Amino acid sequence: MASEEQLLAIKKAKVLMVGAGGIGCELLKTLALSGFQDIHIIDMDTIEVSNLNRQFLFRQSHVGQSKAKVAREAVLRFRPHISITPYHANVKDPEFNVDFFKQFNVVLNGLDNLDARRHVNRLCLAANVPLVESGTTGFLGQVTVHIKGKTECYECQPKPAPKTYPVCTITSTPSKFVHCIVWAKDLLFAKLFGDKNQANDLNVRSGDATGSSEHAEDFFERREDEDFEQYGRRIYDHVFGYNIEVALSNEETWKNRNKPKPIYSRDVLTGEFVQQNGNLDKNSHIDDPSTVSAMASLGLKNPQDIWSLVENTRIFLESLKLFLGKREKEIGNLIFDKDDQLAVEFVTAAANIRAASFGIPMQSLFEAKGIAGNIVHAVATTNAIIAGLIVIEAIKVLQSDTNNYRMTFCLEHPSKKMLLMPVEPFEPNKSCYVCSETPLLLEVNTHRSKLRDFVEKIVKAKLGMNLPLIMHGSTLLYEVGDDLDEDMVANYSSNLEKVLAELPSPVTGGTVLTVEDLQQELTCNINIKHREEFDEEKEPDGMLLSGWVQSPQMKKVNHKQVDNEDSTSIVSQPVHVETEDVNETEIVVSTGTKRKSSEISSTSSIASAASVGTRSNQKPEEINDDDDDDLVILDGHSDTLKKKRLQ
Numbered sequence: 113m114a115s116e117e118q119l120l121a122i123k124k125a126k127v128l129m130v131g132a133g134g135i136g137c138e139l140l141k142t143l144a145l146s147g148f149q150d151i152h153i154i155d156m157d158t159i160e161v162s163n164l165n166r167q168f169l170f171r172q173s174h175v176g177q178s179k180a181k182v183a184r185e186a187v188l189r190f191r192p193h194i195s196i197t198p199y200h201a202n203v204k205d206p207e208f209n210v211d212f213f214k215q216f217n218v219v220l221n222g223l224d225n226l227d228a229r230r231h232v233n234r235l236c237l238a239a240n241v242p243l244v245e246s247g248t249t250g251f252l253g254q255v256t257v258h259i260k261g262k263t264e265c266y267e268c269q270p271k272p273a274p275k276t277y278p279v280c281t282i283t284s285t286p287s288k289f290v291h292c293i294v295w296a297k298d299l300l301f302a303k304l305f306g307d308k309n310q311a312n313d314l315n316v317r318s319g320d321a322t323g324s325s326e327h328a329e330d331f332f333e334r335r336e337d338e339d340f341e342q343y344g345r346r347i348y349d350h351v352f353g354y355n356i357e358v359a360l361s362n363e364e365t366w367k368n369r370n371k372p373k374p375i376y377s378r379d380v381l382t383g384e385f386v387q388q389n390g391n392l393d394k395n396s397h398i399d400d401p402s403t404v405s406a407m408a409s410l411g412l413k414n415p416q417d418i419w420s421l422v423e424n425t426r427i428f429l430e431s432l433k434l435f436l437g438k439r440e441k442e443i444g445n446l447i448f449d450k451d452d453q454l455a456v457e458f459v460t461a462a463a464n465i466r467a468a469s470f471g472i473p474m475q476s477l478f479e480a481k482g483i484a485g486n487i488v489h490a491v492a493t494t495n496a497i498i499a500g501l502i503v504i505e506a507i508k509v510l511q512s513d514t515n516n517y518r519m520t521f522c523l524e525h526p527s528k529k530m531l532l533m534p535v536e537p538f539e540p541n542k543s544c545y546v547c548s549e550t551p552l553l554l555e556v557n558t559h560r561s562k563l564r565d566f567v568e569k570i571v572k573a574k575l576g577m578n579l580p581l582i583m584h585g586s587t588l589l590y591e592v593g594d595d596l597d598e599d600m601v602a603n604y605s606s607n608l609e610k611v612l613a614e615l616p617s618p619v620t621g622g623t624v625l626t627v628e629d630l631q632q633e634l635t636c637n638i639n640i641k642h643r644e645e646f647d648e649e650k651e652p653d654g655m656l657l658s659g660w661v662q663s664p665q666m667k668k669v670n671h672k673q674v675d676n677e678d679s680t681s682i683v684s685q686p687v688h689v690e691t692e693d694v695n696e697t698e699i700v701v702s703t704g705t706k707r708k709s710s711e712i713s714s715t716s717s718i719a720s721a722a723s724v725g726t727r728s729n730q731k732p733e734e735i736n737d738d739d740d741d742d743l744v745i746l747d748g749h750s751d752t753l754k755k756k757r758l759q
C-alpha cells in the first residue's frame with residue numbers, strides 16, 4: 113500500500129511515457145491502477161497482429177490503428193476519470209522539444225531502439241527532467257534511473273553493437289541491411305527449406321488476407337502443375353510484390369517512415385533473362401549436392417561484387433531451383449549455415465531484393481555472409497515485472513527519494529537467490545560527452561575523408577544527432593533545417609562533397625570542430641587529429657572517434673577483476689540484456705569477497721562494483737548461500753530485499 117505522501121506525489125504528477133508496446137501497455141495499466149492522473153504517451157507505431165499476444169490493451173479489431181490512441185481508450189474504460197494524452201508520432205519530431213519535456217515531472221521509457229533512447233536521454237538532460245529507462249529481451253530486463261548531475265545518464269557507458277532485433281522491424285519495417293538478412297535467413301529461408309512445424313513470423317503479418325498460418329502454409333508449398341521456375345516466381349511475386357502492396361495499404365504505418373516499393377519479377381526480368389534462368393546444366397557434372405552454386409550457374413564469380421537487382425533476382429530464382437532440383441532430400445530439414453554456399457546465395461539475393469524494396473543499400477555476398485542476427489521473442493511476464501519496477505522508481509523520483517534509487521536487473525533464473533537484482537545507480541561518467549562537456553578526439557585522414565563521411569559516420573551514426581550543425585570557429589560548415597534559404601542549402605551540399613582539408617574553413621590536424629544538435633540542445637567539441645592510414649578491417653569507417661570511455665570508477669573495478677580472473681567464486685555469468693537496436697547491457701556484481709544476498713542491495717560497495725555496460729572482463733560476486741530455488745522480490749519502497757520461497 114502506498115503511503116499518504118506517495119499518493120499525493122502520484123496524484124500531482126504529470127508523466128510522459130515514450131513507447132506503448134510490450135512494456136508500454138503494462139506500464140500504462142500499472143500507472144493508471146497506481147493512481148496517476150495525468151499521463152502523456154508518445155508512440156509512432158500502429159498495432160500489428162504480432163503485438164496481440166502480449167500487448168494486452170490491443171485487440172484484433174485494433175490492428176492498423178495508433179498504439180498510443182488505442183492504449184488510451186482501453187485504459188479509460190477502467191479508469192474513466194484520469195487524463196491520458198496520446199501522440200501518434202515519433203519522439204524525435206521537432207514538436208517534442210526541450211520546452212515540451214519541461215512540463216513533466218518524470219519521463220518513462222518503454223522503447224525498443226537505441227536511437228530513440230539516446231534522443232530522449234538528451235532531451236531529459238536538457239530539460240532537467242528525471243528519466244526512468246527500461247528494456248527487456250526474453251526473460252531478461254532492466255530498469256535504470258537517470259537524474260542529471262546525480263546519476264549516470266543513459267549514454268555514460270558506450271553501447272556495443274546490436275545483436276537482436278524486434279520482430280516487427282524484421283517482418284514489417286526494416287531500416288538496415290541486417291534486418292533484411294534476418295528476414296531472409298530466419299523467416300523466408302526457414303519457411304521454404306526448414307522445418308514446416310516451426311513457428312514462423314512470416315505467417316503473421318497484419319492486414320494480409322493470406323496471413324493465417326493455414327493459408328500461408330499452403331501458399332509456400334509447390335503446386336503439382338508448377339515447374340520450378342513458376343514456383344520461384346510465385347514466391348518472389350508474393351513476398352516482394354504482393355506483401356509489400358498489402359503493407360502499403362496501411363497508410364498509418366508509413367506516416368513516419370519511407371514507403372517501400374513492391375517488386376515483381378516480370379518488371380525486373382526480361383524474356384531473355386528468363387531463358388538464361390532455369391539452366392541447371394552448369395551444375396549437372398557435380399556429384400556432391402552440397403557444392404551446387406547459383407553463382408556458378410549464372411557465371412557470377414566475385415563474391416565482393418554487389419549484384420544488380422536483375423542479378424539478385426536471377427540468383428534468387430536459380431538458387432531456389434537448385435535446392436528443389438539438386439537438394440530435394442534436405443528440404444524440410446535445412447537450417448541456415450553460413451558455410452552452405454547455396455544457402456548464402458539465396459539469403460543474400462532475398463535480402464538484397466528486400467533491401468531494394470525498402471530503399472536500403474544492397475550488399476555483396478561477402479558482406480551478407482558476415483552479417484548475422486538473432487530474434488529473441490518477447491516474454492509478457494518480463495514486461496510486466498519491468499513495468500512494475502518502472503512505477504516503483506518513478507514514485508521514488510517524484511518524492512526525490514535519492515538514497516533509494518535503484519537500477520534493477522531481471523535475471524533469467526533465480527540464480528543464487530537473485531531473480532531481481534537491485535544496484536545503486538552510478539555517478540555520472542566524467543568522460544561522457546553527453547552529460548559532461550568533455551571534448552572528443554577524432555583521428556581522420558583530413559585529405560581523404562569528406563565532410564559527408566564525417567556527418568554520416570560520426571555525427572549521425574556515432575553521436576546520434578538528429579538535426580546537426582557543424583562549426584569551425586565562427587564558420588558554419590553544415591546545418592540541417594527547414595528554414596534554410598536556397599544559397600545555404602547549395603553551399604552545404606557542396607561542402608558535403610569536399611574533403612575536410614579543402615573546406616572553406618579547412619579542417620586539419622589541431623582543428624576543433626563544434627557539433628551541435630539544436631533539438632537535443634547538445635553541443636560537443638571534437639579535436640581533430642590527422643592520420644594517414646587506417647586498417648580497412650578494424651577501422652572500416654576510415655576514422656576513429658575516442659574520448660568517450662568507461663568511467664575511471666569502472667576501470668578500477670576491471671583492474672581488480674583481472675587480478676581475480678582465475679577465482680572460483682563465480683556463481684553466474686554476466687547477464688546480457690539486449691533490447692532491440694543497440695542496447696546490450698551487461699551486469700556483473702563483482703568483488704573479491706563473499707556476501708549474503710541480503711547484503712546486496714544495502715551495501716554500496718557492491719553497488720559501486722556492479723557494472724552496467726560492456727564490461728567484459730569482470731567476474732560476478734559469489735553469493736554464499738546454497739538455496740537455489742529462492743525467488744527474491746523487491747520491497748516496493750526500501751532497499752531491503754524480501755525472500756519468498758517458491759513452492
Ligand SMILES: Nc1ncnc2c1ncn2[C@@H]1O[C@H](COP(=O)(O)OP(=O)(O)OP(=O)(O)O)[C@@H](O)[C@H]1O
Pocket residue numbers: 130131132133134135136154155156157158162163179201202203204222223224225228278279280281490
Ligand atoms: N522514435 C520513436 N518514437 C515513438 N515511439 C517509438 C519510437 N521508437 C520506438 N517506438 C515505440 O516503442 C515501442 C516499443 O515496443 P516493443 O518493444 O514492444 O516493440 P513492438 O514493435 O511493439 O513489438 P515487436 O517486438 O513485435 O517489434 C513500439 O510501440 C514503438 O512504436
Ligand SMILES: [Zn+2]
Pocket residue numbers: 264265266267268269540541544545546547548
Ligand atoms: Zn552521461
